[in-house]
Amino acid sequence: MPDFYKRNRLVFILFGIIVFIMLVGLSLREHETTxxxxxxxxxxxxxxxxxxxxxxxIGQNLSNMVHMWDAVEENKTLRAKIRGFNQLEADxxxxxxxxxxxxxxxxxxSIASYDPQMATxxxxxxxxxxxxxxxxxxxxxxxxxxxxxxxxxGLIGRIKKANAYSSQVELISSSAKAxxxxxxxxxxxxxxxxxxxxxxxxxxxxxxxxxxxxxxLKVGTNVVTSGLGGQFPKGIVIGKVKKIENDEFGLSxxxxxxxxxxxxxxxxxxxxxKSPAAGGK
Numbered sequence: 001m002p003d004f005y006k007r008n009r010l011v012f013i014l015f016g017i018i019v020f021i022m023l024v025g026l027s028l029r030e031h032e033t034t035x036x037x038x039x040x041x042x043x044x045x046x047x048x049x050x051x052x053x054x055x056x057x058i059g060q061n062l063s064n065m066v067h068m069w070d071a072v073e074e075n076k077t078l079r080a081k082i083r084g085f086n087q088l089e090a091d092x093x094x095x096x097x098x099x100x101x102x103x104x105x106x107x108x109x110s111i112a113s114y115d116p117q118m119a120t121x122x123x124x125x126x127x128x129x130x131x132x133x134x135x136x137x138x139x140x141x142x143x144x145x146x147x148x149x150x151x152x153x154g155l156i157g158r159i160k161k162a163n164a165y166s167s168q169v170e171l172i173s174s175s176a177k178a179x180x181x182x183x184x185x186x187x188x189x190x191x192x193x194x195x196x197x198x199x200x201x202x203x204x205x206x207x208x209x210x211x212x213x214x215x216x217l218k219v220g221t222n223v224v225t226s227g228l229g230g231q232f233p234k235g236i237v238i239g240k241v242k243k244i245e246n247d248e249f250g251l252s253x254x255x256x257x258x259x260x261x262x263x264x265x266x267x268x269x270x271x272x273x274k275s276p277a278a279g280g281k
Contacts, residue, residue, distance in 0.1 A: 130171060130199070138163045138165045148231075148271075149270070156171060157172050157174070173263050180197040181232070192217065206256070206257040207254060208256075215253070223238045242257065242258040243255075
């Protein structure tokens with residue numbers, strides 16, 4: 001018998017391997033789950049749900065809170081940027097307006113013979129808006145009293161008081177004007193002389209009275225400085241005649257003049273420094 005096993009040992013080994021493989025195959029086959037196994041599996045699943053659901057809920061809410069916080073911070077940043085943009089837009093508008101005014105002033109040629117010197121308005125009282133304002137040029141810059149103050153559009157006033165580094169300007173609309181303005185009305189090729197001595201607040205117009213009735217004055221007539229009396233250089237534009245009517249006695253005409261320059265919205269002006277060509281000293 002021992003000799004038999006020795007002779008067939010290889011056969012027994014092969015048979016054992018085949019039986020082992022068959023047992024492994026049987027163990028891997030699907031089989032019905034027993035009731036205890038089902039109860040154990042379901043209990044484990046319920047436990048997993050009980051543990052995992054709160055964690056999942058907390059995790060999702062924490063994630064939402066983080067996103068909400070990020071959104072709030074982003075909104076704050078965007079609002080700050082928007083506020084900054086509004087300020088930038090306002091600054092840009094102001095700078096563009098000032099640059100346009102400066103370019104316009106620099107291009108002007110109508111006052112070239114008056115040796116103009118540019119100045120900036122540094123103070124203007126609301127209660128005295130149509131009477132006076134203060135500029136940043138004074139005696140150290142050669143400014144003297146009674147010099148004409150103009151823009152590229154026309155005459156707006158005169159130097160009332162010159163300090164060392166600033167000057168007070170009296171507007172042509174001032175109710176406290178110390179002297180009349182001698183003017184020339186360029187009426188259809190002829191010149192009519194007159195005097196501006198007041199400003200009609202109700203009409204926002206300058207007033208030239210005592211114009212002879214025989215003069216056929218027209219609306220739209222140009223009004224410029226006459227140069228008489230040496231107060232202002234000759235030929236500075238003041239405005240145009242907007243309305244003509246007789247005085248209360250019917251003995252003369254009254255011309256109402258609309259200023260060429262805006263007297264209400266001013267930032268930069270020119271001082272007409274009197275040169276020898278303009279009759280200055």
